Amino acid sequence: MRSGLSFTRLLAVARKEAxxxxxxxxxxxxxxxxxxxxxxxxxxxxxxDIRFIPMAVFDQDRTQASRSLVDAFTxxxxxxxxxxxxxxxxxxxxxxxxxxxxVLVIPxxxxxxxxxxxxxxxxxxxxxxxxxxxxxxxxxxRGIVAxxxxxxxxxxxxxxxxxGAETRIWYNERLKSSHxxxxxxIAVVMMIIAALLTSLTVAREWDRGTMEQLAATPVHxxxxxxxxxxxxxxxxxxxxxxxxFIGDAVFRVPFRGNFLFFIGASFFFLIGSLSxxxxxxxxxxSQMLAVQVAMISTFLPSxxxxxxxxxxxxxxxxxxxxxxxxxxxxxxxxxxxxxxxxVGPDVLWPHGLGMILFGTVGLALAVRAFRKELR
Amino acid sequence: xxxxxxxxxxxxxxxxxxxxxxxxxxxxxxxIFGFLGPNGAGKTTTIRMLIGLLAPSSGTxxxxxxxxxxxxxxxxxxxxxxxxxxxxxxxLTVDENVxxxxxxxxxxxxxxxxxxxxxLEMAGLAEHGRRITGDLPLGWKQRxxxxxxxxxxxxxxxxxxxxxxxxxxxxxxFWDLIYGLAAGGTTVFVSTHYMxxxxxxxxxxxxxxxxxxxxxxxxxxxxxxxxxxLCITAEHGPAIAxxxxxxxxxxxxxxxGRDVHVMVEDAAAAREYLPALLEGKxxxxxxxxxxxxxxxDVFVALVHREGxxxxx
Numbered sequence: 001m002r003s004g005l006s007f008t009r010l011l012a013v014a015r016k017e018a019x020x021x022x023x024x025x026x027x028x029x030x031x032x033x034x035x036x037x038x039x040x041x042x043x044x045x046x047x048x049d050i051r052f053i054p055m056a057v058f059d060q061d062r063t064q065a066s067r068s069l070v071d072a073f074t075x076x077x078x079x080x081x082x083x084x085x086x087x088x089x090x091x092x093x094x095x096x097x098x099x100x101x102x103v104l105v106i107p108x109x110x111x112x113x114x115x116x117x118x119x120x121x122x123x124x125x126x127x128x129x130x131x132x133x134x135x136x137x138x139x140x141x142r143g144i145v146a147x148x149x150x151x152x153x154x155x156x157x158x159x160x161x162x163x164g165a166e167t168r169i170w171y172n173e174r175l176k177s178s179h180x181x182x183x184x185x186i187a188v189v190m191m192i193i194a195a196l197l198t199s200l201t202v203a204r205e206w207d208r209g210t211m212e213q214l215a216a217t218p219v220h221x222x223x224x225x226x227x228x229x230x231x232x233x234x235x236x237x238x239x240x241x242x243x244x245f246i247g248d249a250v251f252r253v254p255f256r257g258n259f260l261f262f263i264g265a266s267f268f269f270l271i272g273s274l275s276x277x278x279x280x281x282x283x284x285x286s287q288m289l290a291v292q293v294a295m296i297s298t299f300l301p302s303x304x305x306x307x308x309x310x311x312x313x314x315x316x317x318x319x320x321x322x323x324x325x326x327x328x329x330x331x332x333x334x335x336x337x338x339x340x341x342x343v344g345p346d347v348l349w350p351h352g353l354g355m356i357l358f359g360t361v362g363l364a365l366a367v368r369a370f371r372k373e374l375r
Numbered sequence: 376x377x378x379x380x381x382x383x384x385x386x387x388x389x390x391x392x393x394x395x396x397x398x399x400x401x402x403x404x405x406x407i408f409g410f411l412g413p414n415g416a417g418k419t420t421t422i423r424m425l426i427g428l429l430a431p432s433s434g435t436x437x438x439x440x441x442x443x444x445x446x447x448x449x450x451x452x453x454x455x456x457x458x459x460x461x462x463x464x465x466x467l468t469v470d471e472n473v474x475x476x477x478x479x480x481x482x483x484x485x486x487x488x489x490x491x492x493x494x495l496e497m498a499g500l501a502e503h504g505r506r507i508t509g510d511l512p513l514g515w516k517q518r519x520x521x522x523x524x525x526x527x528x529x530x531x532x533x534x535x536x537x538x539x540x541x542x543x544x545x546x547x548x549f550w551d552l553i554y555g556l557a558a559g560g561t562t563v564f565v566s567t568h569y570m571x572x573x574x575x576x577x578x579x580x581x582x583x584x585x586x587x588x589x590x591x592x593x594x595x596x597x598x599x600x601x602x603x604x605l606c607i608t609a610e611h612g613p614a615i616a617x618x619x620x621x622x623x624x625x626x627x628x629x630x631x632g633r634d635v636h637v638m639v640e641d642a643a644a645a646r647e648y649l650p651a652l653l654e655g656k657x658x659x660x661x662x663x664x665x666x667x668x669x670x671x672d673v674f675v676a677l678v679h680r681e682g683x684x685x686x687x
Contacts, residue, residue, distance in 0.1 A: 012478020016467065023466050213462040213520075216426055217479040218451040374428050 009219050013227025017201065021231055030196055031232075035189040035239045039246045042181045053137050055102040056083035056094050065111035065152070069122070072148045073104065078140045091125055101127045102137050114152055179254070182247035183335040184308035186240055186266070187328040190273050191302040193236050195294035198277030199287075201228045202370065206285040215372040222367045225282075229274050229363075236270040237263070256342030262335065265352055268359035269331045273298065275362030282369040302328030330354045379404045379531050379562040380425060382436030382443065387420050387429065394420040396585040397434065402564060402578075404530070407557050409576030410566035411670070417585040418566040419459055422535050425564070426456050439531050452480075455524035459535040461516050463523060465509030469500055472508055473523055480527035494522035497552060514545030521552060525561070532556060534565040538572065550575050570671040581674055588677050593670060600668045600676050602626060603642035605649070607635040609660040618656055624648060627679045636672055638679070 021027050055073065059066050073079045082100060085091060091103040105123035113120035124141050128134045202224075205211040214224070240263075247253035255262075276298055281290045303309065305319060306328035312320055323329050334351035337343045345352055380402035387395040395417040402408040410418045423429035425438050427447025436443040439453035463472045473494065477487050495501045498518035500511075508516065517537055525532060534553070538546040550572065557563050565576065573579050574593050581589040581596070589596055609615055616635045619628035624645045626638040639645040642665050650660055668676070 006481065008481055008483060009479050012475050015478070016464065016471070016475045019467055019471060020464070208465070209458070209460045209462045210464055211462075212428065212458045212460075213456070213476075214479075215428055216451060216454075216456040216458070217476065218448055219479050372428075373430060374423060 005220055005222060010223040010227045010230075013219070013224055014230040017228045018231040020201075020204075021197075021235070027197055027200075031193060031235045031239065032242070034192060035185075035243055036246065038189060038192075039182065039185055039243050040250070042185055043246075043251050051078055052080050053078060053102060053133070053140075054082045054100045055079045055104060056085055056091065056100045057081055058085040058088060058091060058103060058105045060108045061106050061110035063111035065114050066106045069106065069110075069145070069148055070104070072144050073141075076140065076144055078137075078144075095125060095127045098127065098129070101130075101133060102141060104141075179251070179340060180336065181308075182243065182251060182253045183339045184306070184332045186243050186335055187269070187306060187331045188299075188302050188308055189239055189243060190236055190266070190270055190331075191298050191328060193232060193239065194270075194273035194275075194277035195299040196277075196291060197235070198229070198232050198274045199281045199290040199294035201232075202278055202281035203285055203287040203290040207287050212374065215374065219372075221370040221372065225275070225278055225363070225367045225370055228278060229271070229366075232274050233267075233270055236274065237266065240266050240270075253339065255339050257338030258344045261345055261348075261352070262338045265331065265334050265338070265348075265355050268352075268355035269327065270359075272327055272355065272358035272362040275359070275366040279362065279366040279369050282366065282371070301326045305329070306332050308332055327354070327358045330358075377404055378402065378437075379406070380408075380436070380438050380564065382425070383434060385421065385424060385434035385436055385443075386432050387417075387424055388432045393585050395424070398580075398582075398585075398587050400580055400587060400590055402562060404562050405557065405560060407553065407563045407565065407575065407577045409573050409579040410564070410582055411568070411570065411573040411579055411674070412566075412582035413568055416582040418582055419535055420585075421582075422533050422564070422566060425450075426454055426533055427451055453529055453531060455527070455529040455532045457517075457520045457524045457532075457534045457537050459539065461513070461520060463508055463516070463520055466507065468505050468507055469495070469511075469519060470504040472519065473504075473526065476523040477526050482527050490526050490528070494526055497555070498522040514541045514549075517541055517545070517549060518552065521549070525556065529561070531562045532564065534563065536566055536568065538567065538569065546572065570669060570674070573670050579670070581677060583674075583678055583681075588681060589673075596670060596673050597668055600673045602638045602640070602676065603645075604666055604668050604672055605637045605639055605642065605645060605663055606631070606666045607637060607649070607660050608633075608662040609635065609653075609658065611658055615653060615658050615660070618653065618658060619649070622649070622652060627675060629675050631669075631671065636666075636675070638672070638676055 021031075057070050059070065070081065074081055079102070083094060085103070088105070091105070094100045095103060103125040105125065107121070107123070110120050110122070122145065124138070126134045126138055205214060244255070248255065277294055280293050280297065284290050284293055301322070305323040305326045307323070308328070312323050312329065315323065330351045334348050334355070337348050378401050383399050384397040385395060385399070386393065386397050398421060410421065412418055420429065424431045425436070425443060427443065427450050431443065438450045441449040441453070443450070464475070467475065470491070473491050477483070477490065482490055492501070495504060498515070498521065500515065500519055500522070503511070508519065511519065521534070521537065538549050541549065546569070553563055553565065567573060576593065578591065579593055579596060580587045589599070607615060612630055612633055612635050616628045616630050619625045619635070619637055624639050624641060626640065628635055628637045637645070637649070646663055646665070650663055653660055
């Protein structure tokens with residue numbers, strides 16, 4: 001009696017699963033349309049770069065000095081002056097309505113204080129309702145004012161500062177958020193493929209009653225799981241390349257590292273996340289439930305707790321702890337390292353090992369969860 | 376003669392409910408063995424235990440020489456199975472379904488070519504290999520399901536209500552296929568709730584409420600019924616069946632299609648007495664005559680003798 005694994009049976013399952021996938025328009029759209037749409041949406045619309053922040057100016061000095069400070073704000077292109085105020089009291093309603101995010105208040109005798117060499121304070125009122133934008137606006141404003149005061153000092157005294165710190169940002173010289181997003185998106189999209197596509201595969205057999213016939217054959221659980229996984233592994237790798245291509249062609253995201261190492265890490269991460277989807281599918285045996293569980297347990301954590309959207313270091317301790325078991329966290333670090341820093345296995349080997357661990361453990365769990373017995 | 380199936384006290388419980396209650400029987404090689412009973416009698420549960428889809432709660436047995444408790448995967452190599460509900464892949468073509476199951480049963484190369492041709496010819500689908508399975512009429516789907524179940528030429532075939540929902544002509548054609556397979560030496564284990572189909576079986580187990588209440592050749596089963604049987608043709612069948620329950624001379628009255636079959640103590644006396652009795656209740660009859668019992672009558676009589684009710 002044959003009892004070992006059979007390549008023929010595995011291929012039969014893979015072939016059948018590929019036909020299901022190719023005949024189903026929704027899964028095709030989900031697999032290829034959604035990743036491309038997400039990359040473009042995140043790259044353009046949900047850009048984390050904030051520009052042209054509306055601001056108001058209350059200039060009580062009305063001198064050349066005060067006007068050139070305002071010019072410094074508008075010249076930066078981070079701000080647009082939309083309102084000029086006559087009274088201090090006008091600032092509040094504007095901020096309340098959200099018409100402006102920042103109000104610059106220049107006190108009287110601003111120019112006189114500057115020329116006398118004394119401190120010349122200005123006030124910036126920031127709408128803290130959107131904390132993220134507020135912090136960014138504050139940071140920009142501080143930088144602009146600091147640059148202005150340096151210029152003012154230099155202009156007044158005509159001496160060069162002895163010490164000057166010149167900042168250079170590595171890996172993402174222009175601080176473009178698309179450079180951070182595209183590598184992260186590769187991980188998130190893979191999770192979507194796992195969560196939405198493979199979570200349906202086993203549950204669909206239960207829902208449609210085809211499992212009974214399948215379970216009555218001599219097929220081994222490992223043959224079913226690996227067979228079901230193979231077509232989606234191909235789909236996932238194609239998606240990785242498509243996202244990488246869009247990143248390069250549209251957003252000019254650099255690729256500095258080793259391509260083979262990148263594909264290797266993607267391969268194992270994909271096996272892990274696909275297995276997770278199948279594991280859920282095999283455990284809950286209903287398509288509806290499988291999709292919901294997959295969304296909550298794999299897709300959302302990789303979107304929110306992986307460092308893709310929010311910096312893990314700034315999270316509450318509890319969430320930081322949870323993020324330790326989110327595989328996407330390690331994968332995102334690895335991909336950013338490979339793409340932006342050009343580092344290889346010598347630095348990223350723990351992440352590579354983590355991916356291999358995730359892939360093998362996920363696969364083993366999925367095979368174990370698959371039962372050929374009816375309930 | 377060796378045994379294709381041999382089980383002793385096979386039982387399956389779902390919580391407090393006993394779906395199959397200590398069934399014991401043997402199926403000989405080359406036989407067409409029928410399982411007859413109403414829906415919910417435990418036929419499907421029994422078959423699922425035999426083919427390794429469901430673990431028995433207790434009892435022992437062997438199928439194709441392998442233990443039903445411990446060697447379920449070995450059993451799966453030696454049998455073909457067609458489940459009650461159509462369970463091939465509706466979005467695959469006929470050919471793709473055949474190829475998939477051929478792959479799972481390790482049918483390859485020249486053998487696959489030969490078997491695919493034979494099976495599609497047998498199912499009358501030779502011209503329809505490229506059609507999407509879901510678009511086929513139900514009778515065709517059933518023939519395809521039978522075809523995929525015998526792709527690997529299993530010595531033992533389990534068919535769970537293979538003809539349910541299919542029109543009578545397709546049913547007849549399907550049974551011709553079963554006879555053909557049996558003639559080729561395949562042992563066929565088939566369940567049905569169509570009494571007329573049961574007549575086609577070599578031996579028959581009558582099942583009710585999880586238990587086998589009789590097991591024999593169809594002719595022998597009919598002979599076990601010694602009470603005379605009358606058939607009443609009338610306008611208000613259900614009302615008559617109701618009115619005759621517990622009436623003098625009447626043992627059991629049940630609807631059969633649009634007629635009422637009445638099991639009585641004495642045929643002659645009942646033919647005199649019953650028309651008058653019914654006339655008196657405002658239920659005139661068209662005809663009353665003595666008939667030869669069918670398997671369904673036997674079934675009703677056996678359930679009556681046990682003092683139980685027919686489920687379903």
